[in-house]
Amino acid sequence: MKTVIHNIFSLLLILHASHAAGQQYRFSDGLYRVPYSNGVTASIASNVWSHSPLGCMDIIAQNCTDCGIVAAAGGWIRAIRDFHNTSCGGSSCCPEFNNFIILEHPNGEWSSYIHLKQNSITNLGHEIDDWVDVGTLLGYEGTVGCSTGQHLHLEVSRPRDRTNAWDNYDGVLRRHGELLNPVICSSGNGMFIEGQTYTAGNCSFNCATSLNLSGNVTNSVQRADNTISSTAVFSADGTGMYRAGTEIVFTPGFAASRGVMFTAQVKTCNQN
Ligand SMILES: [Zn+2]
Structure with missing residues (x-):
């Protein structure tokens, strides 16, 4: 089964178990130059x-x-x-x-x-x-x-x-x-x-049209003009932010381990 984020502004997923790991910092919702x-x-x-x-x-x-x-x-x-x-x-x-x-x-x-x-x-x-x-x-x-x-x-x-x-x-x-x-x-x-x-310069990053993401990651920011599709596995205490203009699709295999702070936004690549 696919989890699709579509037509909603934002999904915030905080998987926070009690553990003794170092402090982690969530990625901002906004974009900064x-x-x-x-x-x-x-x-x-x-x-x-x-x-x-x-x-x-x-x-x-x-x-x-x-x-x-x-x-x-x-x-x-x-x-x-x-x-x-x-x-x-x-x-x-x-x-x-x-x-x-x-x-x-x-x-x-x-x-x-x-x-x-x-x-x-x-x-x-x-x-x-x-x-x-x-x-x-x-x-x-x-x-x-x-x-x-x-x-x-x-x-x-x-x-x-x-x-x-x-x-x-x-x-x-x-x-x-x-x-x-x-x-x-x-x-x-x-x-x-x-x-x-x-x-230093203006916020005008040339985002990929679409991204297919996989593999093990700890801290990962990904932006695409249209679609992000992901089977990535966030390791414990990682942080992530996905932003895509049309939809973000979590396909089987996507996982966020203990302590991960992960945010997804359906929003234009460079929009603040
Ligand atoms: Zn300082």
């Missing part, structure tokens, strides 16, 4: 599986001096702080001096951009509750707050309560919701891999 100005080469210093604390990302721009940080997806600005100019790290970490800008996206997910250069957000005229399109310049990469070098600390979350989605102390989302692994729209594998570089 590399959050730097077009053409910037962004190096992933850590991703959700390696950042300390887990669930966050550190990204370093490589081929720019004043490196523009842009909205990873369209949203409303819900918080700005950019008056600090103190940098510290390691044992003298001072997160209370973080600069940050935080966006709420229409699908209920939020993103926070931390350590930006002093005054670089307000100098652009940004104000709380302004709407910014994906790719809008938000400010410039810095090393302000708990940071030892130029980089962007990025978090994406789904807050438990949108009226209390972030922490004014340091601008993080992680104490107020579920941290997510953002699906990166311009990348074939759809996720940030530590040690890899990504060229």
Whole structure:
């Protein structure tokens, strides 16, 4: 018997048994671009599986001096702080001096951009509750707050309560919701891999027309214009996100083991 997802927006399947495995991060529902100005080469210093604390990302721009940080997806600005100019790290970490800008996206997910250069957000005229399109310049990469070098600390979350989605102390989302692994729209594998570089640009990935998937996977993002058909087997504690424009078909053999967090959406490949 086939399980077919058709004409529904989304299926969320969370198979969560109690076990002692490491924490896992569900893929975002929304699509996110590399959050730097077009053409910037962004190096992933850590991703959700390696950042300390887990669930966050550190990204370093490589081929720019004043490196523009842009909205990873369209949203409303819900918080700005950019008056600090103190940098510290390691044992003298001072997160209370973080600069940050935080966006709420229409699908209920939020993103926070931390350590930006002093005054670089307000100098652009940004104000709380302004709407910014994906790719809008938000400010410039810095090393302000708990940071030892130029980089962007990025978090994406789904807050438990949108009226209390972030922490004014340091601008993080992680104490107020579920941290997510953002699906990166311009990348074939759809996720940030530590040690890899990504060229910032628009969300215009050339998706396959249809995909027939099989084999053992742990973490897998797959997008197709029309149909995804899958007999893939997700190993324990894996994560997955399928998105196809017409239908997603789970044929016999598809399996998601203990702890897997898997999402499927019938939605156009690059639509946010
Ligand atoms: Zn960080």
